[in-house]
Amino acid sequence: MKTLVTARFDKRYIDELNTIATELRFDGYGVHGVKMETKDLIKALEGVELLISEFEDITREVLDKADSLKIVVCCRNEAFASVDIEAATEKGIPVIYAGGRNAIAVAEHAIALLMCVSKNISLTDHLLKYTDELTNCSYSDKQGSRKNIISEWSMDPRAPFALYGGGPEMYGKTFGQIGFGSIGREVAKRARALDMNLLIYDPYVRQEQVEYLDAKIVNLETLMRESDFISINCNVTPETKGMISKEMIDLMKPTAYLVNTARAPIMDYDALYDALKNKRIAGAGLDVYPVEPIPAGDKFLSLTNTVLTPHLAGSSRDIIGHQTEIILGELKILLGGGKPRFICNPQVIKA
Amino acid sequence: MAKPKCIITAELLEPYLSQIRELCDVTVCGWAKDKKLMPEDKLIEQLEGAEIFIVEFEQVSARVIEACPDLKLIMCVRGNPVNVDSAACTARGIPLLYAPGRNANSVAEYIVGAMIALIRNIARSNHEIRNGRFLGKPKDDIYDVKYRDDMVWSMDIPGANPYLEFKGFEVFGKTFGMVGYGAVGRKLTKILLAMGMKIMAFDPYVSPEDLISEGIESASKDEVFSRSDFVSIQCKVTEETKGMIGAREFSLMKPTAVFINTARAVIVDQRAFMDALTQKRIAGAVLDVFWEEPLPSNHPLLRMDNVVITPHIAGASRDVPVQHSQMAADEVSRYVKGESPKRLFNGKVCKNR
Numbered sequence: 001m002k003t004l005v006t007a008r009f010d011k012r013y014i015d016e017l018n019t020i021a022t023e024l025r026f027d028g029y030g031v032h033g034v035k036m037e038t039k040d041l042i043k044a045l046e047g048v049e050l051l052i053s054e055f056e057d058i059t060r061e062v063l064d065k066a067d068s069l070k071i072v073v074c075c076r077n078e079a080f081a082s083v084d085i086e087a088a089t090e091k092g093i094p095v096i097y098a099g100g101r102n103a104i105a106v107a108e109h110a111i112a113l114l115m116c117v118s119k120n121i122s123l124t125d126h127l128l129k130y131t132d133e134l135t136n137c138s139y140s141d142k143q144g145s146r147k148n149i150i151s152e153w154s155m156d157p158r159a160p161f162a163l164y165g166g167g168p169e170m171y172g173k174t175f176g177q178i179g180f181g182s183i184g185r186e187v188a189k190r191a192r193a194l195d196m197n198l199l200i201y202d203p204y205v206r207q208e209q210v211e212y213l214d215a216k217i218v219n220l221e222t223l224m225r226e227s228d229f230i231s232i233n234c235n236v237t238p239e240t241k242g243m244i245s246k247e248m249i250d251l252m253k254p255t256a257y258l259v260n261t262a263r264a265p266i267m268d269y270d271a272l273y274d275a276l277k278n279k280r281i282a283g284a285g286l287d288v289y290p291v292e293p294i295p296a297g298d299k300f301l302s303l304t305n306t307v308l309t310p311h312l313a314g315s316s317r318d319i320i321g322h323q324t325e326i327i328l329g330e331l332k333i334l335l336g337g338g339k340p341r342f343i344c345n346p347q348v349i350k351a
Numbered sequence: 352m353a354k355p356k357c358i359i360t361a362e363l364l365e366p367y368l369s370q371i372r373e374l375c376d377v378t379v380c381g382w383a384k385d386k387k388l389m390p391e392d393k394l395i396e397q398l399e400g401a402e403i404f405i406v407e408f409e410q411v412s413a414r415v416i417e418a419c420p421d422l423k424l425i426m427c428v429r430g431n432p433v434n435v436d437s438a439a440c441t442a443r444g445i446p447l448l449y450a451p452g453r454n455a456n457s458v459a460e461y462i463v464g465a466m467i468a469l470i471r472n473i474a475r476s477n478h479e480i481r482n483g484r485f486l487g488k489p490k491d492d493i494y495d496v497k498y499r500d501d502m503v504w505s506m507d508i509p510g511a512n513p514y515l516e517f518k519g520f521e522v523f524g525k526t527f528g529m530v531g532y533g534a535v536g537r538k539l540t541k542i543l544l545a546m547g548m549k550i551m552a553f554d555p556y557v558s559p560e561d562l563i564s565e566g567i568e569s570a571s572k573d574e575v576f577s578r579s580d581f582v583s584i585q586c587k588v589t590e591e592t593k594g595m596i597g598a599r600e601f602s603l604m605k606p607t608a609v610f611i612n613t614a615r616a617v618i619v620d621q622r623a624f625m626d627a628l629t630q631k632r633i634a635g636a637v638l639d640v641f642w643e644e645p646l647p648s649n650h651p652l653l654r655m656d657n658v659v660i661t662p663h664i665a666g667a668s669r670d671v672p673v674q675h676s677q678m679a680a681d682e683v684s685r686y687v688k689g690e691s692p693k694r695l696f697n698g699k700v701c702k703n704r
Binding site: 109 | 382386387388408456457460461463464465467468471472473474476477478479480481482483485486487488489490493494496504513514515517518519520521522523524538541542544545546547644645646647648650653654659660661662663664665667668669670
């Protein structure tokens with residue numbers, strides 16, 4: 001198939017692409033870091049049967065004029081943001097997307113946020129670098145003959161071991177996974193490897209689908225009540241909006257931690273703030289907020305039992321490799337007459 | 352028969368403490384009682400007539416050991432009983448027991464969290480936004496939000512895009528190199544393999560077959576340093592390991608690689624490490640241990656963006672005492688029953704007997 005690639009493409013997969021593509025050409029965002037203009041894109045698509053794009057706008061106009069086009073691949077999770085799916089469907093063009101391209105990045109970020117907050121990693125790093133609370137001081141036990149002891153910072157009750165140690169291990173505790181899609185599965189797999197008991201809430205997943213992780217499907221109330229660490233990884237839908245309400249947060253153990261790397265509308269952030277402020281829960285790791293950027297002076301910025309990152313969970317250089325691998329796999333399924341998992345308009349595939 | 356007298360200055364949890372009480376005449380004092388280390392003279396006084404001593408942080412010098420002739424067993428509930436004079440125990444024929452791997456889970460989890468915190472800029476972006484960078488204008492009602500299909504932090508402030516500035520990389524698919532494969536290495540291996548990492552390890556005391564059976568590539572020290580994306584020090588301080596990592600090792604590392612030390616600083620040459628870091632010959636570091644603790648307040652590490660530093664707390668989880676309490680109760684029960692110990696540190700003692 002004559003092919004145009006405007007997506008960022010991991011060159012390690014070029015041989016694999018060549019088994020599908022002929023007259024292969026790279027252009028656009030993937031080459032220049034700038035989206036192609038519509039008129040240039042239309043010109044570049046002359047005779048092209050397979051388009052692998054990422055950020056270019058594949059509008060109705062583009063689809064109307066590209067009359068050789070047979071397949072559109074958009075290397076994003078949310079292809080609808082760049083491709084006019086309705087127009088493609090009308091023309092019978094399947095639109096493949098790179099579902100879960102950032103699943104590993106988000107899963108690693110979520111697990112690390114939980115560890116950062118429960119082990120005070122970010123807090124003590126911050127105190128060391130931005131305050132002199134932990135360095136410009138003398139401890140009662142670092143005098144005399146104990147001056148040369150190198151095996152500990154200090155055992156003084158005012159020392160970091162006493163003040164910032166004592167967080168829980170994840171080992172042996174209960175992990176609550178909310179949402180079991182591409183990302184949730186990756187998070188759950190890591191929690192299992194940490195030797196945690198795994199509870200999963202996802203109304204679209206059956207018990208037998210999680211047996212391989214020794215996990216248990218439970219309702220949301222049970223998950224909130226019994227978990228020591230909770231991760232939210234689901235889309236915003238009318239069902240999930242406000243799902244983690246004040247009532248749900250109130251069910252949490254006082255020793256429990258929660259991480260949100262999904263979207264803010266899923267949770268009542270006011271109730272979360274109150275629970276954190278009053279130490280009704282142990283802590284939280286947050287990557288998403290009701291307003292982004294966080295407004296200056298926002299109350300969350302003053303919480304010490306919280307680790308805040310500015311919507312970074314999906315920001316990884318390795319995503320290009322993942323999206324390339326995913327879309328090539330999906331393309332092979334489609335060309336082999338199968339039904340790809342990540343297709344925006346399955347109705348265009350004839351039974 | 353009277354119960355043996357047992358002095359406990361280690362923090363021991365229930366039900367294990369009660370198990371020991373059933374077998375011994377127990378006095379809990381020192382660190383275990385008021386979180387203050389008992390001075391030497393006081394300790395000698397307390398240990399009078401005691402047969403078993405379970406200690407955690409108190410210094411047990413040769414003088415203490417010599418002054419307490421009734422002592423028959425010392426258990427230090429740490430992974431390395433550095434605060435007990437092992438040679439003095441051996442000279443007196445006292446078995447010194449310890450608690451190997453008691454904080455292995457804690458350290459292994461710390462390593463995973465801290466390395467991702469470094470490469471994904473979690474700790475750094477957490478400072479930056481609390482210090483006021485990348486924030487929006489104050490808003491009267493933060494819930495007055497217009498619905499958007501997608502939510503992004505900010506793409507429209509030039510030069511202030513945290514998504515790009517803090518873009519990191521994943522541990523998935525990368526190589527983790529261990530210097531020393533003990534209790535921490537074993538715990539880490541399971542987690543890192545599940546995270547999709549490749550693992551290689553250098554440890555002259557572990558057979559290549561054992562490593563391979565765990566899914567680990569057995570390697571020389573040079574190979575670990577030259578091929579790993581993360582190099583982690585996980586060995587004890589011995590005459591052999593002191594200063595083992597120097598300029599030569601750092602020169603072998605990839606410029607994109609991260610150095611991790613949760614063991615002890617003295618294993619690493621400070622100048623060689625600081626040179627490699629400041630000259631960007633390595634990408635960054637995760638450090639929980641330092642050449643001097645507390646870290647001097649003018650240390651350049653305190654002003655570096657490409658490090659995650661914590662004040663020697665990697666092994667400080669609240670679950671560690673559960674592990675060591677269990678080990679201590681087990682050893683006391685063995686002693687009372689006349690069985691040989693499972694966690695003997697000064698192996699020569701048995702031979703001398």
